[in-house]
Amino acid sequence: MLLPAEKELRAVLARFAEARFRHDLQPTGRSSRELEDTVYTLCVMTGTRTVDEALVAADAVLERLRAARETVTGTPQVLAA
Numbered sequence: 001m002l003l004p005a006e007k008e009l010r011a012v013l014a015r016f017a018e019a020r021f022r023h024d025l026q027p028t029g030r031s032s033r034e035l036e037d038t039v040y041t042l043c044v045m046t047g048t049r050t051v052d053e054a055l056v057a058a059d060a061v062l063e064r065l066r067a068a069r070e071t072v073t074g075t076p077q078v079l080a081a
C-alpha cells in the first residue's frame with residue numbers, strides 16, 4: 001500500500017473531526033453528506049472499510065512517518081498540530 005502524504009492525511013483527519021463535531025452538534029442532511037464524504041476519503045487513503053479502522057490506520061501511518069523522520073535526522077522532532 002502506498003503511504004498517503006502526511007500533510008494530506010492530517011488535512012483529512014482535521015476535516016473529519018470538524019465534520020463529526022458539526023454533525024454531532026446539529027445533524028442536517030448537509031452535515032451527514034460532509035461526514036460521509038470525509039469518512040470515505042479517509043478510508044480510501046488508509047485502505048480500510050470503516051471509520052474506526054481508518055482512524056487506527058491513520059495513527060499507524062503518522063507514527064511510521066514520524067519514526068522514519070527520526071531515523072533520517074537522528075533526533076526526535078516535535079511537530080505542531
